[in-house]
Amino acid sequence: MLRFVDDTFDPELAATIGVDFRVTSMNVDGNRVKLAIWDTAGQERFRTLTPSYYRGAQGVICVYDVTSRSSFENLDHWMTEVETYITKGDAVKMLVGNKIDMPNREVSREDGLKFAKRHRALFIEASAKTKEGVQCAFEELIEKVRFFSFL
Structure with missing residues (x-):
């Protein structure tokens, strides 16, 4: 999120504790789109906090x-939780494999793609460190959200 919103990367940055929130905007097809982005913690001890952030x-x-x-x-x-608590039936899901710049990959691109297909989610790989795929992920998500909101 910080790479996308602030164009910053800090290798020493600790994982999100609780929830972080940012607002940004970007141009998509000549239109200004405002994004409210909630970054929820992935650790077990914060799992009770996250369901309320899926609403809407x-x-x-x-x-x-x-x-x-x-x-x-x-x-x-996480996908089960998203599918349980999300309130908009046409909400777009995306799976992002991060840290593709790092050696010692333990999850193949094919595994990520299979998982995304099983959950009917978009899929992209990215690197917050090098910026590869970060902008593209948000652009693709926004494009699909706008498409489904016009149906």
């Missing part, structure tokens, strides 16, 4: 670390 969401991005098999395996819980 038009898009949800679930991020895992491609160098951590356990972060990928936790996605089943």
Whole structure:
């Protein structure tokens, strides 16, 4: 989120504790789009906080670390939670495999793609460090949200 909103990357930045919130805007097809982005903590001890943030969401991005098999395996819980608590039936889901710049990948692109297909989610791989795929992920999500809101 920080790479997208503030164009910053801090390798020493700790994982989100609780919830972080940012507002930004961007131009999409000549239109200014305002985004309210909630970054919810992925740790077990914060799981009771997250369901309330899904209400009214038009898009949800679930991020895992491609160098951590356990972060990928936790996605089943997160997708189930998203599908349970999201209140908009046409909300767009996206799966992002992060840290593709790092060696020692534990989750293949194919595994990520299969998981995304199983949950009817968009899929992209990215690197917050190098910026690769970050802007594209948000642009694709916004494009699909706008498409489904016009139906």
